Amino acid sequence: MKSLNYYFLIFLLPLLAFTTIHKYYVSITEVQYVKEKQSVQIITRIFIDDLETLMRQRYEESIILGGENESDKVDYYLEKYLKSKIQIQINGKETVLKFIGKEYDNDIAICYIEIPKVSTISEFEISNNVLNDVFEEQQNVVRLEISGKKKSFILTGRNDKGLLKLD
Template sequence: MITLSLIFFQSLFHPFHVSVSDIKYKEDKKAIQISTRIFLDDLELALRAFSGDEKLDILAEESWDFVNENLEKYMLDRMKLWDEKGRAYELNYIGAEIEEDVMWCYIEIEKVKKLKQVKVWNSILHEVWGDQENLVHFRAFDDVQSARLFESEDSVVFEWE
């Protein structure tokens, strides 16, 4: 009953469920950099289920190593990118930091020699909230393309000439 009350209270705190991923192609570094912003309360619910630790406290300093280890696994499990030939990019988890009521998660893809098309799959928090929206902004070649991803439509293809 406490969990149900907590979820209800959290839904009142921010009545919409959204994450934002900013993806940037750094042509000079031949790298794709991803910064994802996720509400802490939603992420804590996801990490509790993902890790199996129902008492996980995302803000407890003494549990940060456990949180970060599970956060890395979670992020790499819930986000994937493929090139124009359908080859999966190797995502490197860089780390995370807390800023007010959100967690910033950082991922990088190295050795991206050319960029014509990228498929992005993002299912962050879909297992927690049925109305979860994952906004994705992809910046490359002085162009910004954006998409809203949902549980029923959790991937998008970005293309450049």
């Protein structure tokens, strides 16, 4: 009987272990105001597999990110998508995001965005809906560093805005 229980546990435990695995959907966006350059610099880190899933659902089913088989259209699609999902208001006014480019680090896509010609910031509002349209559980961590003040937000599909007032 003991050996039967032993074999039962050997087969049952791995099955139970794999049923509790849960994938986390998260991106990290860092926003820094560089006063000397009058520029808001934004770096967004997104898992490549999640981004690839998005691009295949939204743009092209056969698209591949990274490597020598990467489509020439990836930067175009990425810029279009990020500009539609990240909105920033500075001092109550909408801004225009300038997509600088991207690079890959292991399984992460690092995207660079800038808002040039920003002389002062008294109020900074960000809305980040990156991947919320694909993954319901998506969380977007936003870290702000503006004029010596730091603030972090965890933004979701239901709570997608963060505000930092500097006055």
